[in-house]
Amino acid sequence: MVDKTNFTSDEWTLLLESVMMAGMAVTAAEPSGLWGLLKESFASAEALAKVKLDNNSDPLVKAVVDDFGTSTGRSAARDGLKAKLAGASPSEIKARCIETLSQVSTLLDTKAPADAPAFKAWLRQISQGVAEAASEGGFFSSGVQVSDAEKATLTEISSALKLAA
Template sequence: MADKSTFTPEEWKLILESVMMAGIAVTAAEPSGLWGMLKESFASSSTLVKVKADTNANPLIKAIVDDFSTSEGRTTARDGLKAKLSGAKPIDMKTKGIETIREASAIVEAKAPHDAAAFKSWLYQISESVAEAAKEGGFLGIGGVPVSEAEKATLAEISTALKIA
């Protein structure tokens, strides 16, 4: 099974970035204010926690989550995101997020084909969790819709980028 050693340092950095970009792309599609962004951020983080507790998790996904548990892994992902997203507007963040997801998916398909389906499904689950985390269009959680049209469209783009549509 694949792990960090299966990939070059640049490929691994891109894979780590893709995990965060799966949520960022959805958040950027329909920014939902401070509370919504906090809920969406928590939803993304909670998917990592779930993997850590899952003894049957895919080994590649487990290796990714384990790397996020280290200062080095978090710094690698954060610095990569900062370089890609510095000064970007939400629409550009969404576009860059989807492109990062597409590139990471292709790398995993090429270097770890037996782990690719689980990895791609996991990235999509992160995106879905973020989309469903906060109501859109309401006021202080009143009214609105669970998943906005912009978020649904972004989920469709992510599905296409991951080739799971």
């Protein structure tokens, strides 16, 4: 079974960051205002909560979620995000998130090939959930559910993760 012990500290931090970056890439592609940002943040948090409740989750996904439950795990993810995203514009944030997801894909293919498909699919699922969380382009959610920019970002995420779009 693959878990935290199979990765270096930096590699594990990259996995933790990827969970947040999967959603942030979509959010940065089409900023939704305060309510949209809150809904999209809740969608990411909901993805973590679902894993905690699902006994059939992939062991690596579960290990990452469990580490988010610790102050050390949350700090590692937060500090990594700050270092990578500080001062970046939304388009730069999106690009850095996509790059991180590409790095994670390569890492998983190398170090956890049996768990890679499930972990990558989970990251893609987080992105999709964030995209669907808030309507775009309208006042009080009267816009489209998933904008063209978000759809394009979802395609980029699938490509970075080496998944079929």
